[in-house]
Amino acid sequence: MSVDLEKILRPVDSPMKPYEPKYMMLASGEAVVVRQVFRDEIPDLLKHVEPLLHVERDYYDVVAARVYAELLGYYQHRFQDQYVLALQVNGELAAIVNGRQVTPKLGLSLHTLALRRGLRIGAHGFAAKMQYHIDDLGHDEVLVVAESPIGFRRWMIEYKLEKRFDVPHELGGVPSWALTRELFDRVRSKLVVGRRPVPADILEKAMEKILPPSDPPTPPADPLAATRAMYDATATALVQQRWEMEKGAQDA
Numbered sequence: 001m002s003v004d005l006e007k008i009l010r011p012v013d014s015p016m017k018p019y020e021p022k023y024m025m026l027a028s029g030e031a032v033v034v035r036q037v038f039r040d041e042i043p044d045l046l047k048h049v050e051p052l053l054h055v056e057r058d059y060y061d062v063v064a065a066r067v068y069a070e071l072l073g074y075y076q077h078r079f080q081d082q083y084v085l086a087l088q089v090n091g092e093l094a095a096i097v098n099g100r101q102v103t104p105k106l107g108l109s110l111h112t113l114a115l116r117r118g119l120r121i122g123a124h125g126f127a128a129k130m131q132y133h134i135d136d137l138g139h140d141e142v143l144v145v146a147e148s149p150i151g152f153r154r155w156m157i158e159y160k161l162e163k164r165f166d167v168p169h170e171l172g173g174v175p176s177w178a179l180t181r182e183l184f185d186r187v188r189s190k191l192v193v194g195r196r197p198v199p200a201d202i203l204e205k206a207m208e209k210i211l212p213p214s215d216p217p218t219p220p221a222d223p224l225a226a227t228r229a230m231y232d233a234t235a236t237a238l239v240q241q242r243w244e245m246e247k248g249a250q251d252a
C-alpha cells in the first residue's frame, strides 16, 4: 500500500540534458567552477544553507528558507524537474543556483544564493543558469523574480528583463519578469563568461567534496538586531537585551 502511494506522490522528472561544468577566473585571481549537483549531494548543500536562515541582511533569510525547501523537496523526490548548480572555489561552496523546466520551451529561475560576497559570484551563477536554460535546455524564455534589491539590480536591470506581469511566478505568486532568447543574446558577450572544459585538477577538486564556505554571511551578534534597529533608532531595546544576556551569563 505505502509503496503504491509513493508512486503517486513522487513526480517523474522529464529528461533534461546535464549541465556541462565550466570555470572562470574571479577578480581575486581564483578559479570558480560551476557544476551540477545531483540528488545524492544535496545534504552537503543543506548544511550550509541552514545557517543563512538567521541572516536578515539582504534578504538572506527568506531566500535561504526557500532554497532549503526546494533542495529538500528535490532530495526527497517532491519537486518536479529541478536542477541545482554549485559554484566552488578550491572546492569551497561559493554560491548555489537552481531552477526548473516548466515546459520544454519554458524555464523558471528559482534562486541564486551567494555564500561568498563581493566578487560577483552570484552574478556568474545566474548567468550560468540562464545559459543552461537557453542554450542547453532549449527554452525560449525563463521566468524570473527578485526577492531583494540587489537581485533586482543584478537581474531586472542588468539583463533588461521584460515584464510578464500577467503570469504569477511560482515563488509567492508575484508578477513575473522574463529573460527571452533575444535578450540573452544581447547581453551574452558582456555578462556570460567561462570556459570549457574545466582543467582536470580544478574539476577534480570541485567534484571530490563540497567544502564549507570560508567566509559566509553571518547573522548580527545580537539576535534580531537588524529588525530592532528599524523600529528602535536609539537602540534602547537592544541595550536592554544585551544587559539581560550579560546577566544570564553571570548567573550561569
Ligand SMILES: CC(C)(COP(=O)(O)OP(=O)(O)OC[C@H]1O[C@@H](n2cnc3c(N)ncnc32)[C@H](O)[C@@H]1OP(=O)(O)O)[C@@H](O)C(=O)NCCC(=O)NCCS
Residues within 6 Å of the ligand: 058, 059, 060, 063, 111, 112, 113, 114, 115, 116, 117, 118, 119, 120, 121, 122, 123, 124, 145, 146, 147, 148, 150, 151, 152, 153, 154
Ligand atoms: C543577489 C546575490 C546573489 C548577488 O550576488 P553577487 O553578484 O555575488 O553580489 P554580492 O552580493 O557579493 O554583492 C552585491 C553588491 O553588494 C555589495 N556587498 C554587500 N555586502 C557585501 C560584502 N559583505 N562584501 C562585499 N560586497 C558586498 C557589493 O559591493 C555589490 O555591489 P555592486 O552591486 O555595486 O557590485 C547575493 O547578494 C545574495 O545571495 N543575496 C541574498 C539572496 C538573494 O537576494 N538572492 C537573489 C534573490 S532575487
